Amino acid sequence: MSVDLSAVRRIAHLARIEVTEAETPHLQGEINAILKFVEALDAVDVDGVEPMTSVIPMRLPMREDVVTDGGIAPLVLANAPMTEDGFFVVPKVIE
Amino acid sequence: MTDPTSLTLAEARDRLKSRAMSSREITKAHLEAIERAKALNAFVAVTADKALAMAEASDVRLARREGGPLEGLPIGVKDLYATRGVHTQACSHILDGFKPTYESTVTAHLWRDGAVMLGKLNMDEFAMGSSNETSYYGPVASPWLPPNWSRDQARAALMDGKRGLLSPGGSSGGSSAAVAARLCLAATASDTGGSIRQPAAFTGIVGIKPTYGRCSRWGMVAFASSLDQAGPLARTVRDAAIMLRSMAGPDPKDSTCSPDPVPDYETAVGRSVKGLTIGVPREYRLEGMNAEIEALWAEGAEWLREAGANVVEVSLPNTRHALPAYYIVAPAEASSNLARYDGVRYGLRQPGADIVELYEKTRASGFGAEVRRRLMIGTYVLSAGYYDAYYVRAQKIRTLIKRDFERVFADGVDAILTPATPSAAFGIGEKSSADPVEMYLNDVFTVTVNMAGLPGIVAPAGLSSEGLPLGLQLIGRPFDEETLFSLAEAIEQSAGRAKLPEAWW
Numbered sequence: 001m002s003v004d005l006s007a008v009r010r011i012a013h014l015a016r017i018e019v020t021e022a023e024t025p026h027l028q029g030e031i032n033a034i035l036k037f038v039e040a041l042d043a044v045d046v047d048g049v050e051p052m053t054s055v056i057p058m059r060l061p062m063r064e065d066v067v068t069d070g071g072i073a074p075l076v077l078a079n080a081p082m083t084e085d086g087f088f089v090v091p092k093v094i095e
Numbered sequence: 096m097t098d099p100t101s102l103t104l105a106e107a108r109d110r111l112k113s114r115a116m117s118s119r120e121i122t123k124a125h126l127e128a129i130e131r132a133k134a135l136n137a138f139v140a141v142t143a144d145k146a147l148a149m150a151e152a153s154d155v156r157l158a159r160r161e162g163g164p165l166e167g168l169p170i171g172v173k174d175l176y177a178t179r180g181v182h183t184q185a186c187s188h189i190l191d192g193f194k195p196t197y198e199s200t201v202t203a204h205l206w207r208d209g210a211v212m213l214g215k216l217n218m219d220e221f222a223m224g225s226s227n228e229t230s231y232y233g234p235v236a237s238p239w240l241p242p243n244w245s246r247d248q249a250r251a252a253l254m255d256g257k258r259g260l261l262s263p264g265g266s267s268g269g270s271s272a273a274v275a276a277r278l279c280l281a282a283t284a285s286d287t288g289g290s291i292r293q294p295a296a297f298t299g300i301v302g303i304k305p306t307y308g309r310c311s312r313w314g315m316v317a318f319a320s321s322l323d324q325a326g327p328l329a330r331t332v333r334d335a336a337i338m339l340r341s342m343a344g345p346d347p348k349d350s351t352c353s354p355d356p357v358p359d360y361e362t363a364v365g366r367s368v369k370g371l372t373i374g375v376p377r378e379y380r381l382e383g384m385n386a387e388i389e390a391l392w393a394e395g396a397e398w399l400r401e402a403g404a405n406v407v408e409v410s411l412p413n414t415r416h417a418l419p420a421y422y423i424v425a426p427a428e429a430s431s432n433l434a435r436y437d438g439v440r441y442g443l444r445q446p447g448a449d450i451v452e453l454y455e456k457t458r459a460s461g462f463g464a465e466v467r468r469r470l471m472i473g474t475y476v477l478s479a480g481y482y483d484a485y486y487v488r489a490q491k492i493r494t495l496i497k498r499d500f501e502r503v504f505a506d507g508v509d510a511i512l513t514p515a516t517p518s519a520a521f522g523i524g525e526k527s528s529a530d531p532v533e534m535y536l537n538d539v540f541t542v543t544v545n546m547a548g549l550p551g552i553v554a555p556a557g558l559s560s561e562g563l564p565l566g567l568q569l570i571g572r573p574f575d576e577e578t579l580f581s582l583a584e585a586i587e588q589s590a591g592r593a594k595l596p597e598a599w600w
Contacts, residue, residue, distance in 0.1 A: 001484075003475070015430060015474040016437075016451070017467055018459035027471065030531055034472055037532045038419040038485070044492055051490035052497065054351075055307045055321055055548030056573060061350055075196040079441035088439050093450050 001039070002032045099124040100277040104168055104334035105361075107280055111157055111167045118157065118167025121280075122150035122211050125169045129213065129278045132600050134253040137263075137273040139174055139232045140182035141214035149211040156209065165341055166209030171279035173270050174215045175222060176202050176325075177314040181212075185316040186230040187220045189461025190442040199314025200346045201283060201325045208341040213279050217269030220463045221433065222290055222318045225537040226526065227268025229465040234523050235268045237261040237298055238276035238596050241522060242561035246599035253600060261520045261563070264294030270328045271298040275595055281329040281338045285315060287322045288421055289541030292553040295328055296515035296566030299555040299593030301335045301583065302328045304541075306574045307548035308353040309339075311346030319428035320351075322421075322545040331592065332554060332584040336360035339576065355574065363577035364584045369403030371578065374508040378414040379540060381517070387559050388514045395512055395556055395567040398589035399582065409508055411499040416492050417543040422535060423476050423489035424546070429466075430473025436461060468531060497547040504572050510582055513540050515566035519559040540568060550576050554583040555593040564593050 003011070008028045012019040019027060073086055082089040099107065099121040110116040126143050146169060153167035172178060175185045177195040184190035198206075206212070219229040227235045236257045240249050244259075252260050263272035267284035271294030274282050284291040286304035295302030303326050310325035317323060327338035340360045346352045375396055380389070396406045438444035438457030445460050447453030462470065476485035503511065517539060526534050544551040549570055556567040567586055571579045 001481075007475075008471075011471050011475045011478070013455075014478060015467075015470050016434075016454040016458055017462065017470065018452075018455035027468070030468055031472060031475070033530050033532055034422060034468075037535070038423055038489075041416060041419050041423075041488060041492060044413075044416055044488075044495070046488060046491040046495070049491040049494050051487050052321075052493040053490075055493075055497070055546075056351075056353070058308065058351070058353070061347075061354065063347065072196075078196050079193050081438065081442070081444035090439055091447060091449050091453055 001035055003028060003035070100128050102280070103331050104280040104329060104337055105331070107168055108337070114157070118150040118153040118211060119147065121167065122146050122169045125213055125279055131598070132276055132278055135236045135238065135272055135276060135600055136233055137217055137235050137269045137276065137278060138171065138214045139186060139217050139269065142181055142212055146211050146213050153209055153211060163208035164337065165205060167211060168209070168280050169211040169213050170205065171213050171216045171270060171273045171282040172202055173267055173283050173285060174218050175285055175316045176283055177316070178202055178212065178215065182215050183316070185221045186218045186232050187461065187463070187466070188231045188443060189436045189458070193442050197314060200311035200348060201315065201342045204341050204344060205283070210341070216273055216282055219266035219268065220466050221316065221429070222266035222285060222287055223429070223465050223469055224265045225289070225293055225534050226262040226523070227265040228262065228523065228527070229463050231463060235263050235272045236523070237263040237272055237520055238600065239298065239520065239563060240596060240599060242563065249599055257523050260523050262297065262523050264297035264520065266290040267294045267328060271295060271300060274298070274300050274328045274330060276598070277595065281327055281334050283325060283342065284328045285323060285325050286545065287318050287425060288545055289538040291326045291328060292541045292551055292568060293516050293537055295553040296564065297520040299564030299595060300328055300330050301332050301552070301554050302326065303335050303339060303552040303576065303579065304544065304550065305339060305343060305576050306550045308351050309343045309550070309574065309576070311349040311352040313346055313348040317432040319425040320432060321428060322425060330595070332580055332587050333361060333364045336364050336580045353574070358577055360576060360580050363580040366581040367403065368399065368581050368585050371404045371509040371582070372507055373399050373404050373406045374409035374503055374511040375406060376409050376411045376414065376511060376513060378411050379513045381539070385518050388517065388565065391557055391565050392512070392514050392567065395586055398586060399512065401589070402585045407508065409503045409511065411503065411543070413492065413495045413499050414543055417496050417546050418535065418539055420489040420492040420496070421538070421542045421546060423485050424493065426469040426473030427477050427486050428473070430470045430477060433466070433470055465531070493546050496543055500547050500549060509572070510578055511570040513568045513570065515540060515553045515568040519561065519563035519565055544570050549573060550579055552579040552583045554586045556586055556590045
């Protein structure tokens, strides 16, 4: 499989990464090189094989359903590039 | 008087315990060494005041005959570990100015045991790379001189963009360079596809990626969560064992972290390997393989045989699928993990007319080229219509890879011996061709271990004809790091510890 220029633009948008027209052909070449590299996997017989979900067999540990954290809003906001009155600030999202 | 930076971690520990040296003295010597080695670019942040304060507190405890297993020992921390109030950016521009308000579990364990933090170490951006060249903070120069280079020539190159100097490997290139250049007694590193083991091989030091789940991932900047594992880089097998014991251990904040207690790995160092069965996988004998690497591998098997181990040929038929499958699984998980860098909650922000533009502009300017490429591949293989063909298929192949190892271990093999890397260290800028796959091939011997969640250790085993270090890898059963330490020490004994380069920088 390989991607065309419009697919590169679509993938970039899905990944929320702005790409310029000038860099699109270059990216297309690199992505196709990687897709070509992984093409060999198409020949592997995986019939009846379960996909791996956990690399080490272990049971998901359970803990008591209680609050263990919280009340640290200033710490959560400490690294935000823009805040106001204890909130993250973003451009208007609702018209 | 002994230069404290020439000591191993174990020797420094013993001198602190006997009060022959103080932590302040050892820490100061390392801070001075870091200052003199600035041009190597191994450290991206030096925490000198913090280091001296920690050292003084350690000296107080040591004077009272108290203190933990690492009391007073100065170490470096890869920039991927969250350290409270200290530069933590995984060497990415997108985490510009980020200073966590919390501490990673692994580093918290190290400070609990008395270690002293010297600073944060350079790395490939978000650990995506095998040469440390994708770092926002620039490449790191290996302390090893390129073949036939004079010290003056190398010093001149340091001032000129490091052209022609050797890469210390990656992604833990700052960690490997700092340990090999004696800027710290040991360092933390992390390994998603070989990022501890390849830098160890390139710089003539020891690195272990423990079993998935042995160390907590909490507070480590995530790359690919089902593959990432913490581990140490150190100058001897014993030092790596001492470090791992402190780094590992249960953590309720990471549900994939093993609840089992951590053995005292140091007691495995020097233990006899007599009677152990070592597998040599025929599929690792690649077509067109470097003859020196092949000879070293055979020599390593011979050393273990002389030490009393049985060496048998084994088969891991799905080996060749591991690297392509990795380049689906790892980018897929990365594209999900790195979605959090949105310009809203932390780090860099580029203004946009609306929220989507803000995301797109922030991520375009904050991520470097390699990270952008992998995020796009990951987004593609997870997108509607391609998920089954790529991601699910790769995860099925992962099951096959793991089964290969399980079968070999069930047949009575205790550990598997392989080369660490396809070649000795390459030069900075040497592999910057248009084809990203060329760099990916560096991980061909290491990546299977991450795909199967197994422990793997690399120890220096000799020098190439050009005088550069070469390493061998041992792969173990899940949670059997002890056998790896015993075997790696047998290799270390036979090969002799790599003579690290004298300072030319």
